[in-house]
Amino acid sequence: MVVVAHPDDAEFMVAGTIAKWARKGCEVTYVIITKGDKGSDDPNMTSERLTAIREAEQRNAGAVLGVANYEFMGYPDGYLQHSLELRRDVARLIRKHKPHVLLTFDPTNRFFSDNYVNHPDHRVAGDVALDATFPTARDRLTFPELLLDGYEPWKVRQVWLSGSDRPNVWVDIADTLELKKAALREHPSQLEADMVEFAEGFARTAAEGQDFEYAEAFRRFILEEDPIHE
Numbered sequence: 001m002v003v004v005a006h007p008d009d010a011e012f013m014v015a016g017t018i019a020k021w022a023r024k025g026c027e028v029t030y031v032i033i034t035k036g037d038k039g040s041d042d043p044n045m046t047s048e049r050l051t052a053i054r055e056a057e058q059r060n061a062g063a064v065l066g067v068a069n070y071e072f073m074g075y076p077d078g079y080l081q082h083s084l085e086l087r088r089d090v091a092r093l094i095r096k097h098k099p100h101v102l103l104t105f106d107p108t109n110r111f112f113s114d115n116y117v118n119h120p121d122h123r124v125a126g127d128v129a130l131d132a133t134f135p136t137a138r139d140r141l142t143f144p145e146l147l148l149d150g151y152e153p154w155k156v157r158q159v160w161l162s163g164s165d166r167p168n169v170w171v172d173i174a175d176t177l178e179l180k181k182a183a184l185r186e187h188p189s190q191l192e193a194d195m196v197e198f199a200e201g202f203a204r205t206a207a208e209g210q211d212f213e214y215a216e217a218f219r220r221f222i223l224e225e226d227p228i229h230e
Helices: 009-023 047-065 084-097 120-136 144-148 177-184 193-206
Strands: 002-004 029-034 069-075 101-105 111-113 158-162 169-172 215-222
Touching: 002 009, 002 120, 009 029, 009 047, 009 101, 009 158, 009 169, 009 177, 009 193, 009 215, 029 047, 029 084, 029 120, 047 069, 047 177, 069 084, 084 120, 084 144, 101 120, 120 158, 177 193, 193 215
Parallel strands: 002 029, 002 101, 029 069, 101 158
Antiparallel strands: 158 215, 169 215
C-alpha cells in the first residue's frame, strides 16, 4: 500500500519499486488522500475539473506500473491537517486492504535541498500514515466504529519511508526506470518534460555508493518479522 498526498506523488517517490513488485505478483494499492485540486496556474481551471483530470491521470499512471487498487479519499488539496478523522479513515483502508508493506513520505524531512521545501500535505500524509499503521490499525479498541463496520485489526509488517535523509534500503530500479518515466508522463497537467528527466537524475543520485545505476531509497522499519513476504 502506498499512501500519498496527491496524484503524481507516488510516481515521483516509488514508481520504480512498485513496478518491480507488481511484476513479481504483489497486489499494489494506491491511497491518494487529497484531490490535488489546487495544482494549476491556469486561470480558467476549476477545482472540480482539475479533480477529474488528476484522478484520470493517476489511474493511467498506475496502469503503467501495474497498480491493482485505488482509494481516492477526496480531502481538499493544500489544507491537510493531522486530524483524528483522517487517521481513522486511513486506518480503515489499511484494515480493508491488509497490506504487508506500507510506503509513504518521511514526515520528518522538511527540506530536501537548499531550494525545495517539502509540501506540508506530504508531511501530514506521512505522519498520519504512520499513526494509522501503528497503533491505530492494529488496536481493536481504537475507533470501535471500524469494528462495527466490519474492519478487523491489521498489523502492517513493514513501513518504507521515501524522501528520508537516513535511508537504509536502496532498490535497484534500472530495469523499471523507463516504466517510472512513462508513468510520470501520464500526469501532463502537472509535469513538464524536464521533470521526467529530473526524476531520472534523482534516481541516479539516490544510487550513489551502490553497485547499480538507478535507485529509490527508503528508510525501512520492520514492525513484524514476516519471512514469507520478505
